[in-house]
Amino acid sequence: MTAQMLVQIPLLLMAGILLVPVIPTRLRARAARWDQGGVSGLVLATLAMAFWMLPRSLDASTTDPLVALAKFLTVPLLIGLPLAFSWPRAGFIVRGVFLTEFVATFFRLGWLYRVSPIRLCNNYGLGDQQRLGNYMLWIGGGLLAWLALKLLAGNFKSLSPSSSPGAPG
Amino acid sequence: MMTTSDHMSAPTAVLRTVVLTVGLLLVGVAGLGVATDGFHAFTTETARRVAVHRNPPAVPATVPLVNQDGVHFTLADLQGKWVLVDFVYTRCMTICTVLGADFAQLERELAEPIAQDRIQLLSISFDLARDTPAELASYLTRFRGAGPGWQAAIPLTDDGLARLEDAFGITVIPDKMGGYTHNAAIHLVDPTGRLVDIFDLGQRDQVRAALQRELAS
Amino acid sequence: MSILYPQNEMLESRERMVLNLYLVTSLVLFLVMMVLGLLMRLAQGAWMDMSPTLFYQVMTAHGAGMVGTAALASSAVMWFFLRKYVPLKTSIFLANYVLFMIGAVLLLVAIFIGKFAGAWTFLYPLPVQSLGVWSVGSAVLFMVGFLIIGVGFLLFYLDAMRGVIRVYGNLGRGLGLQWLFSGTVDPDHPKTVVASTMVIIVNSLGILGGAVVIVMSLINAYDPEIALNALFAKNLIYFFGHVFINITIYMAVIGVYELLPRYTGRRWGMSRPFLWAWAASTLMVMIVYPHHLLMDFAMPRWMAVTGQVISYTSGLPVFTVTAYGALTNIHRSRMRWRIPAMLLILSMFGWAAGIVPAIIDATISVNHVMHNTLWVPGHFHFYLLLGVLPMQFAFMYHLIGRDTDRSVSRSDRLGFWMYLSGGLAFVFMFLAGGHASVPRRWATHFPGWQVYDQVASLSAALVIVALSLFTVRICLGLMHTPSSAEPAPAGD
Ligand code: HEM
Ligand SMILES: [Cu+2]
Numbered sequence: 034m035t036a037q038m039l040v041q042i043p044l045l046l047m048a049g050i051l052l053v054p055v056i057p058t059r060l061r062a063r064a065a066r067w068d069q070g071g072v073s074g075l076v077l078a079t080l081a082m083a084f085w086m087l088p089r090s091l092d093a094s095t096t097d098p099l100v101a102l103a104k105f106l107t108v109p110l111l112i113g114l115p116l117a118f119s120w121p122r123a124g125f126i127v128r129g130v131f132l133t134e135f136v137a138t139f140f141r142l143g144w145l146y147r148v149s150p151i152r153l154c155n156n157y158g159l160g161d162q163q164r165l166g167n168y169m170l171w172i173g174g175g176l177l178a179w180l181a182l183k184l185l186a187g188n189f190k191s192l193s194p195s196s197s198p199g200a201p202g
Numbered sequence: 203m204m205t206t207s208d209h210m211s212a213p214t215a216v217l218r219t220v221v222l223t224v225g226l227l228l229v230g231v232a233g234l235g236v237a238t239d240g241f242h243a244f245t246t247e248t249a250r251r252v253a254v255h256r257n258p259p260a261v262p263a264t265v266p267l268v269n270q271d272g273v274h275f276t277l278a279d280l281q282g283k284w285v286l287v288d289f290v291y292t293r294c295m296t297i298c299t300v301l302g303a304d305f306a307q308l309e310r311e312l313a314e315p316i317a318q319d320r321i322q323l324l325s326i327s328f329d330l331a332r333d334t335p336a337e338l339a340s341y342l343t344r345f346r347g348a349g350p351g352w353q354a355a356i357p358l359t360d361d362g363l364a365r366l367e368d369a370f371g372i373t374v375i376p377d378k379m380g381g382y383t384h385n386a387a388i389h390l391v392d393p394t395g396r397l398v399d400i401f402d403l404g405q406r407d408q409v410r411a412a413l414q415r416e417l418a419s
Numbered sequence: 420m421s422i423l424y425p426q427n428e429m430l431e432s433r434e435r436m437v438l439n440l441y442l443v444t445s446l447v448l449f450l451v452m453m454v455l456g457l458l459m460r461l462a463q464g465a466w467m468d469m470s471p472t473l474f475y476q477v478m479t480a481h482g483a484g485m486v487g488t489a490a491l492a493s494s495a496v497m498w499f500f501l502r503k504y505v506p507l508k509t510s511i512f513l514a515n516y517v518l519f520m521i522g523a524v525l526l527l528v529a530i531f532i533g534k535f536a537g538a539w540t541f542l543y544p545l546p547v548q549s550l551g552v553w554s555v556g557s558a559v560l561f562m563v564g565f566l567i568i569g570v571g572f573l574l575f576y577l578d579a580m581r582g583v584i585r586v587y588g589n590l591g592r593g594l595g596l597q598w599l600f601s602g603t604v605d606p607d608h609p610k611t612v613v614a615s616t617m618v619i620i621v622n623s624l625g626i627l628g629g630a631v632v633i634v635m636s637l638i639n640a641y642d643p644e645i646a647l648n649a650l651f652a653k654n655l656i657y658f659f660g661h662v663f664i665n666i667t668i669y670m671a672v673i674g675v676y677e678l679l680p681r682y683t684g685r686r687w688g689m690s691r692p693f694l695w696a697w698a699a700s701t702l703m704v705m706i707v708y709p710h711h712l713l714m715d716f717a718m719p720r721w722m723a724v725t726g727q728v729i730s731y732t733s734g735l736p737v738f739t740v741t742a743y744g745a746l747t748n749i750h751r752s753r754m755r756w757r758i759p760a761m762l763l764i765l766s767m768f769g770w771a772a773g774i775v776p777a778i779i780d781a782t783i784s785v786n787h788v789m790h791n792t793l794w795v796p797g798h799f800h801f802y803l804l805l806g807v808l809p810m811q812f813a814f815m816y817h818l819i820g821r822d823t824d825r826s827v828s829r830s831d832r833l834g835f836w837m838y839l840s841g842g843l844a845f846v847f848m849f850l851a852g853g854h855a856s857v858p859r860r861w862a863t864h865f866p867g868w869q870v871y872d873q874v875a876s877l878s879a880a881l882v883i884v885a886l887s888l889f890t891v892r893i894c895l896g897l898m899h900t901p902s903s904a905e906p907a908p909a910g911d
Binding site (some may be wrong): 035039048065066067071072076077080081083084088089090092093096171 | 215216218219222225226227230231233234237239243244245246249331373
């Protein structure tokens with residue numbers, strides 16, 4: 034379970050991120066017209082992530098090869114790709130909302146996995162689940178600390194009035 | 203933000219984005235709804251229950267089994283009775299003992315209908331490698347489940363076990379200490395051989411109530 | 420010339436419209452919520468019949484409504500002054516308002532139609548396990564309402580964050596952390612930016628905590644078998660609640676920093692202790708609190724107590740520099756005694772006086788004497804009713820000040836003294852009740868306690884009359900103030 038959620042899915046997601054340059058520039062420009070401020074892409078990625086966070090989906094992907102195939106296709110294509118595609122276009126506020134929700138999700142899932150008396154996935158043991166819960170809390174805490182540090186002391190070239198506004202930062 | 207790049211098309215781009223986002227949200231939420239049986243079943247375990255309630259599946263009636271006395275039988279032989287089924291392995295020191303205690307208690311509480319041959323309790327082992335009729339017998343005596351109302355059995359073949367696990371929705375994973383991790387529940391099979399309900403460990407009262415309701419009607 | 424109304428505070432018509440929405444809505448909501456408060460006091464004093472069920476619904480509405488409205492009005496103060504220094508988007512400010520209203524409607528529906536009465540702090544596991552008084556659906560609605568309001572505020576803070584980062588580089592520089600140990604403090608670094616930055620940081624964390632715990636409660640509502648750790652959930656809710664309500668004063672105090680010097684005619688400079696105080700308060704909330712929450716799920720008692728004490732004392736540094744600064748600013752100045760100035764001074768007094776019962780409470784709550792008596796509402800009504808609200812009213816009176824520049828009208832003066840005396844009497848009745856060990860959150864009081872309730876009812880009525888005067892005056896004033904933004908001629 035830990036391996037699946039914290040290794041496999043992130044790797045698949047990364048694969049999606051690497052796919053962006055493969056897409057023809059024309060197509061990307063087209064899509065950008067439907068993705069003002071990166072909102073559509075981030076919403077798509079969020080929804081797809083929500084689906085793969087359901088214990089049921091994770092379970093099914095280890096028992097049903099069709100679902101597994103779906104996972105191998107959709108995590109890169111519906112999460113990684115739109116994320117990487119839309120992120121540079123997202124402004125401060127859109128990113129802020131997304132990151133807040135992202136961090137909150139780690140805390141929620143971590144908490145859930147720690148306290149759930151039942152195994153949420155039939156294919157994984159309770160110990161595994163609780164260990165994953167702890168990892169997720171640590172990851173959430175780490176992300177939060179990193180964000181706080183960045184905001185407090187970091188460098189935001191893109192937001193300074195001199196540089197071109199809207200560039201990734 | 204203050205994107206200047208596609209300045210000309212900005213208003214239409216906003217409009218398109220809004221349309222697309224709303225569309226994605228609708229599709230997405232609907233999709234999640236379908237994937238969770240209308241936001242009811244987030245885990246495989248609940249999904250299994252929802253599915254059983256909605257559409258009781260027939261259990262494999264022809265899988266050859268052998269019981270604690272070495273007698274061969276199939277689930278078809280039990281038709282005509284209400285059967286409570288659980289899945290265990292006899293060396294289990296954790297939830298299987300809870301299941302065992304539940305069954306022992308139920309056997310006592312339901313003594314009357316059991317005596318009338320209207321109810322049967324059946325523990326099926328999934329540990330084909332180690333469990334034998336003798337192990338099953340000692341498992342039963344451990345819980346004082348000596349009477350004919352509670353039987354234990356092992357499938358004779360791997361294929362038979364797989365069909366049973368599939369029908370009842372049992373997932374068994376070997377742990378690293380020679381044991382297994384598995385989901386535990388009490389399954390109710392009706393006299394026509396359909397799986398009609400699934401209960402959690404410890405839900406003895408609900409099991410009894412359901413049976414009493416069925417037997418009275 | 421414009422000492423009172425500097426050029427860079429002028430509003431464009433769109434900005435003015437949104438600001439007016441905030442202010443008028445706040446005033447009306449305050450009035451309605453105060454009437455609900457009065458009804459509760461009347462019921463406790465046996466001057467009115469109210470079923471306990473209804474009492475708890477009213478209490479939930481009053482608590483949630485007041486906290487939300489105080490935050491709404493305070494964020495208007497922050498927005499108004501912060502936008503002078505950093506770019507803020509009016510559309511985001513408006514979005515916060517719209518989301519607030521949607522959330523408020525959900526809360527009201529959950530309370531008065533769904534009969535939800537789990538109190539605004541919706542203590543787990545109360546929200547979903549009501550023993551049949553309200554349905555899970557209304558608890559869910561209530562929590563979703565809170566979530567939507569939280570999203571609105573998050574947008575507002577993110578916009579402010581972006582503004583501060585854009586102008587000052589990062590939040591640390593907004594807070595002035597670079598001058599804590601060395602270097603010459605920029606005397607023109609705005610206090611508004613320091614305070615706003617603290618608010619942004621702390622309340623974003625608070626909202627994050629709220630978003631986690633509310634969604635977890637929602638999961639628990641769907642699957643009661645997933646039992647949340649009750650102590651942890653409770654602490655997280657308290658974190659969210661405390662931060663949210665405490666922050667109203669840090670947003671509103673911006674009005675004190677900006678306006679008081681204008682009325683005293685004295686500069687109120689930036690200083691190193693000022694920066695230290697705000698940094699200390701920020702760090703206390705940021706580091707100490709989450710640490711307490713995350714370190715251990717099963718918090719030992721002493722940790723919970725320390726957390727409680729810190730939540731009260733985290734405000735002390737800020738209070739101290741503000742009170743000291745305000746006093747030196749007023750001392751021997753030629754004060755223009757107008758309504759905004761009077762309200763500002765009242766607010767400093769209310770803030771100071773409200774802290775005292777809190778400290779007493781924090782020290783003796785360890786032995787459970789005053790805790791959960793009316794002492795607690797006594798403390799927070801003191802600093803909310805006589806601290807935060809006067810700051811907000813001072814700002815509103817200042818805005819319409821062009822009309823009232825010359826002198827203080829009779830009705831304003833009357834309103835001020837009615838508000839002050841009624842408010843004081845009202846909170847002292849809570850404190851007296853607490854002293855007599857009257858428990859808080861009881862729908863029915865023993866006859867021996869009812870004197871307090873009755874005096875409190877009369878005082879509350881006085882406050883309501885005073886606020887009605889304020890409301891009429893301010894709303895008329897807002898309508899008269901020109902929508903286009905020409906500089907107004909100032910007083911002298
Ligand atoms: C005339 C004005 C007011 C009156 C008559 C009033 C009255 C009351 C009463 C009777 C209670 C219940 C006390 C108990 O028995 O536990 C209460 C609670 C409360 N009030 Fe007020 N109040 C007033 C103003 C305010 C203001 C201005 C605020 C905040 C800005 C506020 C926030 C609260 C909160 C948060 C609670 C706690 C509710 C709970 O325990 O869940 N009140 N108020
Ligand atoms: Cu077992």
